Amino acid sequence: MDAREMKVKAAEAALAHVEDGMRLGIGTGSTADEFVRLLAEKVHGGLRIQGVPTSERTARLCVELGIPLKSLDELPELDLTIDGADELDADLTLVKGGGGALLREKIVAAASARMLVIADESKLVNTLGAFPLPIEVNPFGHKATRIAIEKAASRLGLSGEVKLRRGGEDVFTTDGGHYIFDASFGRIPDAEALSGELNSIPGVLEHGLFIHMASLAIIAGEAGAWTLKAK
Numbered sequence: 001m002d003a004r005e006m007k008v009k010a011a012e013a014a015l016a017h018v019e020d021g022m023r024l025g026i027g028t029g030s031t032a033d034e035f036v037r038l039l040a041e042k043v044h045g046g047l048r049i050q051g052v053p054t055s056e057r058t059a060r061l062c063v064e065l066g067i068p069l070k071s072l073d074e075l076p077e078l079d080l081t082i083d084g085a086d087e088l089d090a091d092l093t094l095v096k097g098g099g100g101a102l103l104r105e106k107i108v109a110a111a112s113a114r115m116l117v118i119a120d121e122s123k124l125v126n127t128l129g130a131f132p133l134p135i136e137v138n139p140f141g142h143k144a145t146r147i148a149i150e151k152a153a154s155r156l157g158l159s160g161e162v163k164l165r166r167g168g169e170d171v172f173t174t175d176g177g178h179y180i181f182d183a184s185f186g187r188i189p190d191a192e193a194l195s196g197e198l199n200s201i202p203g204v205l206e207h208g209l210f211i212h213m214a215s216l217a218i219i220a221g222e223a224g225a226w227t228l229k230a231k
């Protein structure tokens, strides 16, 4: 089974958690896209849901496939969000933002009663940090913000390149018009401490560590899909 087939397996298993009438946060990325495609089939078969997309990319795919959408302002309380991750550990702490959608993803997940993560087994790690941590920042003063991020990391004994994400020739900008730094700190032994340090920097809008947000993960591997529950 290749990575794409595993993503489809995880997405299929996630569909079992979607109930008629739900207000559903819809994630971003290649795994979330597989979920959207399967969800669209259910919607065409009569399932009634209202979706809130976590990015313009997901919104476009949902519209193309006929999934009814609302904005989070129209539907500020959600039953369930289903989203992918770049990394997750056994405590269901996540690294997200590889696709640049982390701020909206975190806002939508925080507005949801439950967050369900779907991933292929390559995303499950013992310690987070092999995937560079995305940090969304205000373009204003972003160089000063980078220095503040490096200093904050060094207070925790972390170091590594903090690189401004580019999209081709240009600086990558998020749906909200912000920049992203990808921080290669290596292993993150204390995600809560790093989160606290990053959140105290004024130019940081959000970081990709999702802590105590997901209640369940569906991981797909060669042997099929299995679930991991938050402790």
Ligand SMILES: O=C[C@H](O)[C@H](O)[C@H](O)COP(=O)(O)O
Pocket (backbone or CB within 6 Å): 027, 028, 029, 030, 031, 032, 083, 084, 085, 086, 095, 096, 097, 098, 099, 100, 101, 102, 105
């Ligand atoms: O910003 C993007 C999101 O956090 C994605 O959910 C994450 O990057 C995982 O994406 P994929 O399913 O493509 O690996």
